[in-house]
Amino acid sequence: MTDVRQVLAVISPNVGGRALGAPLAGAFGAAGQVTIVETPDEDKAALARAHVIVTGLAPVTAEHIAAAPALELIQCASHGFDYVDLAAARRRGITVCNIGSSGAEAQDVAEQAMALMLALAKQLVPAHIALTQADWALPRLAPSITELCGKTLGLIGFGHIGQLVARRAAAFDMDIVYTDQRGAPNGPAERLGARRLELDELLRISDYVSVHAPLTDATRHLLSAARLARLKPTAFVINTARGALIDQNALADALEAGRIAGAGLDVFDPEPPTAALRLLRAPNVVLSPHVGGVTRETLRRIVMAAVSNVSAWLAGAPPADVVS
Secondary structure: OOOOEEEEEEEOHHHOHHHHHHHHHHOOHHHEEEEEEOOHHHOHHHHHHOOEEEEEOOOEOHHHHHOOOOOOEEEEOOOOOOOEOHHHHHHHOOEEEOOHHHOOOHHHHHHHHHHHHHHHHOOHHHHHHHHHOOOOOHHHHHHHOOOOOOOEEEEEOOOHHHHHHHHHHHHOOOEEEEEOOOOOOHHHHHHHOOEEOOHHHHHHHOOEEEEOOOOOOOOOOOEOHHHHOOOOOOOEEEEOOOHHHEOHHHHHHHHHOOOOOEEEEOOOOOOOOOOOOHHHOOOOEEEOOOOOOOOHHHHHHHHHHHHHHHHHHHOOOOOOOEOO
């Protein structure tokens, strides 16, 4: 591929938009001419010319794919790829890639999961709010403050991120169990003393349930009302993967009724969440705006991983991390 290829870099405003995408302008040198937008609809002419779309959490729909007759590659600048219409890409024979094997986001998402667990265990948010209101809340909060040590952490998904969470949890002397529909290597589980369980048994015994699965048709609302009902009343739910992996109304029901102890959420469905989302007002939640995976260090690694994969493809090599 010696001709200059047209690259459309679509960086959602939710993650920084055009300003965040600016470094991509010269990323491919003479091999790729880059147009930076915040939605594919913003520059229809550039979309029609594009051989490559690099997307940072910006939806690429069937309509966008139909409007891009030259399109050959869609590169997701993320671990997730649920915002691309894979079926439409598959019908056109368009390759879709993520940055899964790079591990670019894994460390940061694992740290975010641990931060949410610690915030819930130590009641950091209500303690902070109380003190800012001149309320010495220790007597009221003490009965609900707990330790991570000795608790059981159930990981739904044991890929790169799940394994890094397990490593950090092991340092807190937590017992680790996991389930993974795609299979997982035995080595990391054995080194960490992690046990594989069926999902329903994992939910029954876990004190913390942390979700690290990809969002697909099969995993949408994986944590349904029926599955949430299997949790202990002292259990916490952590989600740093995708909001739609959990039935958000069912989770709000469980929190409002006191059927579980709390939830730490970094992801929502949709994003940003609407004001109608009940989880924004549910008791004992810790919320963050999808910041897992967007530290200064991680953003550099994400961009480098996406650029490296596209650059290899522009040079004629097969791309890595093909998801469709």
